[in-house]
Amino acid sequence: MTVPQPIAGAQRVGEVVLAVENVSLSFGGVKALVEVSFDVREHEVRAIIGPNGAGKSSMLNVLNGVYHAQKGTIRLRQGAAWREFHDMDSHEAAALGIARTFQNIALFKGMTVLDNIMTGRNLKMRCNFLQQALWAGPAKKEELAHRRAAEEIIDFLEIQHIRKTPVGRLPYGLQKRVELGRALAAEPTLLLLDEPMAGMNLEEKQDMCRFVLDVNDHYGTTIVLIEHDMGVVMDISDRVVVLDYGRRIADGTPDEVRSNQAVIDAYLGVAH
C-alpha cells in the first residue's frame, strides 16, 4: 500500500533483467515472430522498431502472456533469482510487475478515469468482497489509501480535470494518457508501451515523451517501447532492436541502428 516512491539518485542502465530467447510465434501460416532474441537491462528505455506487420506488437503480447509463443523462453530476473517461462500467463505477468499499454487503446470505456486507474492497483488490494460490501474499517482504509496513490498518478499525468469523466468520452490523446496512468498505478518494474504516441499531435507527443522519460528517471522503471516516430525513438531510447518480417535484423544503440544497412533496406522496402 505504498505510494510510488522515487528511487533516490539518478539511475543508469544496470544488469540484464529480461532475456527473450529464440521466441517463435505463428498464426496459421503467418510467421509473426521467428527465433527472436534480445535482452532488456534494468532502468533502460528499450525500443522495438520495424515496418508495419514486423511483429512488434506480437512480441509485447508474448512478453505479458496475451499471446503464447510456440517456441522459445522468456527469462525474468526477480531480485537475485531468475525465473524462466515458456508460456507466460497475463495474470502472472501482472503479478511479476509487468504492466503495459496497447496499440489500440484498451481502456475500460464505461468507467471513469479514476476507476480505470484504480483497477491498475487491484493486485495490491487485500480486502475480500465481504469486507468491501460492509465498507468496514479495513476496506474503507484500503480504498482511501489506494485513492491517494491513484491521485498521485493523476497529478503526475496532469489529468485532474477529467478524473470523474468516463473514458469513452475523452479524446484519443487523453485516453492514451489514462492508459499509461492505469499501467503506472500498478507500480510496475517493467513497463511495455505499444506506440504510446501514435496518432498524437506534436504537443501531445512531447507531453507523452516527457511522461515516459519522467517515469523512467523518477521511478527507475524499465521501459520497452514500440514507436514509429524515429525522432522520438532516437531521442529517448538507450538501445533499439529492429524487427522485420518477424526476424530480428539489428540490435544496438540508436546511432548503430540508424546506420545499419539492413535497417535502411527494411525501411526503404528493398526486396529480399
Add this chain to the structure above:
Amino acid sequence: MLYREAGQFKSTYAQDQQIFPILQDRVAIAILLAVAFLLVPAFGNQYWLGAILTPFLIFSLAALGLNILTGYAGQLSLGTAAFMAVGAFMTYNFVLRIPGIPILAAFVLAGLCAAAVGIVFGLPSVRIKGFYLAVATLAAQFFVLWVLQRVGWFSNYSTSGVITAQEIAILGYRFDTPAKKYLLTLAVVAAMALLAKNLMRSETGRAFMAVRDMDVAASVVGIPMMKTKLLAFAISSFYAGVAGALHAFTYLGTVEPEAYSLDLSFRILFMVIIGGVGSILGSFLGAGFIILFPIFLNLASGWVSGLFGVEISFAVVSNLEVIIFGGLIIFFLIAEPHGLARLWQIAKEKLRLWPFPH
C-alpha cells in the same frame, strides 16, 4: 439553483467517496427512507402495502441481482427466476427441517444455495460470452424448475409441488400483517442495496466492470477472469435467491415452481433494461416502472372511457400494455441503454444549471 454542489467543497478523498456527495441528495434519501419506514406502513392501505409496494421491493432486489451480473459484470443471464425459485424453496426447507432456525438465517442460507447453483450455471461463462452464455443460463432456468417439480423432497412431497411459506417471526415478534411484512421486506432490501452499492464502488465492482468492458485488458492488469465472473454469478444469484425467499414468504405465501418461469426471468431482465443497465438506482426505477405501469394503464383506460364514453375492454388494455412495453424496451436498447437512471441523471445535470441555460 436549488440542486447544486456549489459551495460544497470536498477537502478529503473520504468526503469525495461518499455514496451521496451532494448535500441535497443526502437529505432526499433520508426523507425517502423516513417516509418508507415510518409514514408508509402507518398510513398505507393493505392493497398498496401487500400488492404493490412489497412486490415492488422484491422485484427491485431481483433486478438488482441481475444488474450486478449483467449491468456491472457484463454477463447476460436468463436464469434469474430459477435462482429466485432456489431461494424460495430452500428457505421453506430450512425452516421446515431445522426447528427454531431464525428466519433471517434461513434467508441467508437459501441465498447461499442459490449462489452455489449460480456458480455451477455460471461456469460456461469462463469460456463463452453473450448470446451463447444466455442460452447456457437458459439451461439453469429449465433444469432448476424441472428438479423442483420432480424431486418431491423440495416441496415436502406436496402434490403439484406447491409450498406454503411458514409464519415469519423474529425473536417472537410475528410478521403477520401486510404492513409488517412490508417493513421486513423493506429492511432486507434497503440493507442489501447498501451492501451492493458499497461492493460496486470497491475493488470488486471495478473488477466486474473491467471484465465487462475489456476482458483482455482486465487480465493484463491482473484481474483473475474466472474468479471474477464466478463471483459475479454467485453474488447475483444470492440476491435473486433472497428476493425469491421474500417473494414466497412476505408476498405470495404459497408458491409453486411454475411461478418462477422463463417469463419472470424476462420480466426482471426488462426491469434492468428499462431502469438502467449498470445502475443500482436503475434496478428500483425499472421494477417500479414495470409494476406500476399496468396499474397506471388501467386507471388511464378508466379515465378515457369515462371521458369519451367508450368502453375499453380488458383485453385491449392488456394488449396495449404488451405493445407499449415492447416499444419501450426497443427504445431503451437503442436510444438510452442506461435507461431511466440515465434520464434521471440528465435531469439532475440540467437542474444544476437551472435556471441558467449554460
